[in-house]
Amino acid sequence: xxxxxxxxxxxxxxxxxxxxxxxxxxxxxxxxxxxxxxxxxxxxxxxxxxxxxxxxxxxxxxxxxxxxxxxxxxxxxxxxxxxxxxxxxxxxxxxxxxxxxxxxxxxxxxxxxxxxxxxxxxxxxxxxxxxxxxxxxxxxxxxxxxxxxxxxxxxxxxxxxxxxxxxxxxxxxxxxxxxxxxxxxxxxxxxxxxxxxxxxxxxxxxxxxxxxxxxxxxxxxxxxxxxxxxxxxxxxxxxxxxxxxxxxxxxxxxxxxxxxxxxxxxxxxxxxxxxxxxxxxxxxxxxxxxxxxxxxxxxxxxxxxxxxxxxxxxxxxxxxxxxxxxxxxxxxxxxxxxxxxxxxxxxxxxxxxxxxxxxxxxxxxxxxxxxxxxxxxxxxxxxxxxxxxxxxxxxxxxxxxxxxxxxxxxxxxxxxxxxxxxxxxxxxxxxxxxxxxxxxxxxxxxxxxxxxxxxxxxxxxxxxxxxxxxxxxxxxxxxxxx
Amino acid sequence: xxxxxxxxxxxxxxxxxxxxxxxxxxxxxxxxxxxxxxxxxxxxxxxxxxxxxxxxxxxxxxxxxxxxxxxxxxxxxxxxxxxxxxxxxxxxxxxxxxxxxxxxxxxxxxxxxxxxxxxxxxxxxxxxxxxxxxxxxxxxxxxxxxxxxxxxxxxxxxxxxxxxxxxxxxxxxxxxxxxxxxxxxxxxxxxxxxxxxxxxxxxxxxxxxxxxxxxxxxxxxxxxxxxxxxxxxxxxxxxxxxxxxxxxxxxxxxxxxxxxxxxxxxxxxxxxxxxxxxxxxxxxxxxxxxxxxxxxxxxxxxxxxxxxxxxxxxxxxxxxxxxxxxxxxxxxxxxxxxxxxxxxxxxxxxxxxxxxxxxxxxxxxxxxxxxxxxxxxxxxxxxxxxxxxxxxxxxxxxxxxxxxxxxxxxxxxxxxxxxxxxxxxxxxxxxxxxx
Numbered sequence: 001x002x003x004x005x006x007x008x009x010x011x012x013x014x015x016x017x018x019x020x021x022x023x024x025x026x027x028x029x030x031x032x033x034x035x036x037x038x039x040x041x042x043x044x045x046x047x048x049x050x051x052x053x054x055x056x057x058x059x060x061x062x063x064x065x066x067x068x069x070x071x072x073x074x075x076x077x078x079x080x081x082x083x084x085x086x087x088x089x090x091x092x093x094x095x096x097x098x099x100x101x102x103x104x105x106x107x108x109x110x111x112x113x114x115x116x117x118x119x120x121x122x123x124x125x126x127x128x129x130x131x132x133x134x135x136x137x138x139x140x141x142x143x144x145x146x147x148x149x150x151x152x153x154x155x156x157x158x159x160x161x162x163x164x165x166x167x168x169x170x171x172x173x174x175x176x177x178x179x180x181x182x183x184x185x186x187x188x189x190x191x192x193x194x195x196x197x198x199x200x201x202x203x204x205x206x207x208x209x210x211x212x213x214x215x216x217x218x219x220x221x222x223x224x225x226x227x228x229x230x231x232x233x234x235x236x237x238x239x240x241x242x243x244x245x246x247x248x249x250x251x252x253x254x255x256x257x258x259x260x261x262x263x264x265x266x267x268x269x270x271x272x273x274x275x276x277x278x279x280x281x282x283x284x285x286x287x288x289x290x291x292x293x294x295x296x297x298x299x300x301x302x303x304x305x306x307x308x309x310x311x312x313x314x315x316x317x318x319x320x321x322x323x324x325x326x327x328x329x330x331x332x333x334x335x336x337x338x339x340x341x342x343x344x345x346x347x348x349x350x351x352x353x354x355x356x357x358x359x360x361x362x363x364x365x366x367x368x369x370x371x372x373x374x375x376x377x378x379x380x381x382x383x384x385x386x387x388x389x390x391x392x393x394x395x396x397x398x399x400x401x402x403x404x405x406x407x408x409x410x411x412x413x414x415x416x417x418x419x420x421x422x423x424x425x426x427x428x429x430x431x432x433x434x435x436x437x438x439x440x441x442x443x444x445x446x447x448x449x450x451x452x453x454x455x456x457x458x459x460x461x462x463x464x465x466x467x468x469x470x471x472x473x474x475x476x477x478x479x480x481x482x
Numbered sequence: 483x484x485x486x487x488x489x490x491x492x493x494x495x496x497x498x499x500x501x502x503x504x505x506x507x508x509x510x511x512x513x514x515x516x517x518x519x520x521x522x523x524x525x526x527x528x529x530x531x532x533x534x535x536x537x538x539x540x541x542x543x544x545x546x547x548x549x550x551x552x553x554x555x556x557x558x559x560x561x562x563x564x565x566x567x568x569x570x571x572x573x574x575x576x577x578x579x580x581x582x583x584x585x586x587x588x589x590x591x592x593x594x595x596x597x598x599x600x601x602x603x604x605x606x607x608x609x610x611x612x613x614x615x616x617x618x619x620x621x622x623x624x625x626x627x628x629x630x631x632x633x634x635x636x637x638x639x640x641x642x643x644x645x646x647x648x649x650x651x652x653x654x655x656x657x658x659x660x661x662x663x664x665x666x667x668x669x670x671x672x673x674x675x676x677x678x679x680x681x682x683x684x685x686x687x688x689x690x691x692x693x694x695x696x697x698x699x700x701x702x703x704x705x706x707x708x709x710x711x712x713x714x715x716x717x718x719x720x721x722x723x724x725x726x727x728x729x730x731x732x733x734x735x736x737x738x739x740x741x742x743x744x745x746x747x748x749x750x751x752x753x754x755x756x757x758x759x760x761x762x763x764x765x766x767x768x769x770x771x772x773x774x775x776x777x778x779x780x781x782x783x784x785x786x787x788x789x790x791x792x793x794x795x796x797x798x799x800x801x802x803x804x805x806x807x808x809x810x811x812x813x814x815x816x817x818x819x820x821x822x823x824x825x826x827x828x829x830x831x832x833x834x835x836x837x838x839x840x841x842x843x844x845x846x847x848x849x850x851x852x853x854x855x856x857x858x859x860x861x862x863x864x865x866x867x868x869x870x871x872x873x874x875x876x877x878x879x880x881x882x883x884x885x886x887x888x889x890x891x892x893x894x895x896x897x898x899x900x901x902x903x904x905x906x907x908x909x910x911x912x913x914x915x916x917x
Contacts, residue, residue, distance in 0.1 A: 081536055081537070081538055082538045381836075381837070381839075382836065394846075394848070396848065396850075396851035396853075397851065398851060399818075399819070399821075399850065399851055399852075400818050400819075400849060400850065400851075401849075401851055402847075402848065402849045403846070403847075403848045404845070404846060404847045404848070405844070405845055405846040405857070406843070406845045407842075407843065407844060407845070407859070408541065408542075408841065408842075408843045409841065409842040409843070409859055409861065410542065410839065410840070410841040410842075411831070411833065411839070411840050411841075411861040412836075412837070412838065412839040412840075413833065413835075413836040413837070413838070414833035414834060414835055414836050414838065414863040415836060415863065416833075416861075416862070417860075417861070417862040417863075418859075418860065418861045418862065419858070419859070419860045419861075419862075420842070420844065420857075420858060420859040420860070421856070421857070421858045422844070422846060422856065422857050422858075423855070423856040424846060424848050424853060424854075424855040424856070425853075425854065426851040426852055426853070
């Protein structure tokens, strides 16, 4: 299976400069003609769901779970009473719900078929692993194409497989936590995911184990009209620590593509989970993702969420603070360019005393881009000592760039404290002038200013990611002024 | 005069087509355009569903508690001497009827200042009334109730201050309700011409402890360079339901300061819309709420910046006691090209009970880049450090809490230029605390 020449872009021969280029939009813009061994066809019916379940040789409880989810999906309306009407442009009948080349991920890089290998090599996946990652999983359309975990990590008892393997090899563990953080009926898209999910990571970190290096997953949409529905479940047992990073890309197609993932995190007593996303979907992807974690006593969950690209992203990572002194944090960066709508935010549900949460969101709107912060903070009755801090800053680059802020804060009782602040501003003209005086072009100065705006957040990313983020912002800012 | 097509009883409640027809007969002298607008409003009212739990503009509200039943659409009124803590009212309404009038000083009349009822204004100043009465859009979710108001409004005040005239003393209007189930539709329309200045006070009060249904509106129009201070003090009985719709239009270089005090009602919703229509316009929106028992106060605001170089500043403070509940939902909208907008929005909730609930939805929709827009929302109890500071100086905890709570309100009251008004409002707040 050689990639057919006419689908390769002109710069195919050019070597990828940065090995960690997973988030460079231009390097993601290529695709290969594939012969898929398994294809659930176009459209969504009960048969689609049965097909997926059969291909995966799933237990009957899971098929029932999927079929119920499908019913829920059909019964729920699109949430357009608060969300953008653009959702109505998703044609669920034209989407392909399952495509894969094979079910078993390859354990060594050499085994991976050439064309898939090529895709991921262009995106720098094996290099990353060689450099510093504790484990990598790469998902190509519906299934993991490659999955590996360093021996030292697996010896600690850490499980890092895709969700299909997780279900097959660790059914007890999987079933105990699966669908508990985000129930099927949570929203229309979590129901859709529950019906047709495939791929995604399953991670279990045993008590007290601290995974020193990050685990990484890579999601790639290759086929047109394809819907990617990965399902990730991470369980950090008592006192353990883990960092997980995911990157996402897709080539540019003329028709829209749907990515609708469900990510559930469980941090048991004293555990720490850090989940880092750098998403750089091409501008035809509807990216509708449900992400939520439950933090038990003294546990900590931190989402670092960076959204660049996509046509519409709706993503509000949440933390349910279930145990005393649990802590939740969301760090969010969004950049909306022409024709893009980044509708992102955070949810903090306090359910125990002395829980604290922090949300810092920064967004940048370029051209006709629109960025939206949507958040929810909930502190119910008779809790004490809960605290939330929310800060949203928006930067508007061009005259008619758009930004919205829609927080919702509910506090009951007099023993908690909540504060929310948001500001909207443009790049300081004096600052630009100053830099221009020192020989920078207006574009360079603007880029520097935007990078400065998110600098304090970008520093929280692993170094490679923050370097890449800066490079990407430079790219997006090109031609935005003048 | 025939009534419009009848709608299902469930959608019209105590305000069926017959009640509307009866209302129209009481307005025999009103001009045709007025009656036409009312008929259209009634159609809208009868056609719209009640708010639903999933309506974003009713988020967190107790929608189930809303009811249109058990009220008297056209309650009778008998002449009563109404007193107001603000002084002798220039116009006093009871159950949609004028019961008391006190003329403004002759000097002002000579200068062209008008303080009269809507019906009289329709006869004496038809053009003015037609241009401003029921002329503003409803954008905050209460379409049905606002239409109900527009359909049934008859008695109301019209205040007009001509070009360059300054009215020093506040113009006082009292809107009262009496008798179980009485539905009242208070209305105050204020029109300030170029460079005029005035202060208008609306006082909403129940004459008894019965449950009333109040569905009122106040439309404020500030012409170029004018300055208007508006006070709305709501003190309905504790069993009443209240809806109040404010629409403020601010023209070039004009300034409107409005302060709404919310004390009464079992469930009270207040919607406030400020339209900054020309450069230099400034709208200051202030509100104070003292919620206790099981009261619910629902405040929805919208600041629309439609022109460059406009400014708005909103500060809403709520103090919550017992099992009370407050909702603040605010939105700043900056239209494309409304550059150099300066908009601020702040909601502060002071929790004085462990059973109270405060929801805050401070929103922004910005479509221009050269703006300064910020908002903030905080919810917390009395600062323990401040409490400790006072206690360390020998002040009892109860006294310290009272001092700090009034201090919380003073920040808003101090924005008022008029000391007498400041004092009356403070007394009203204090009496609520002593209840």
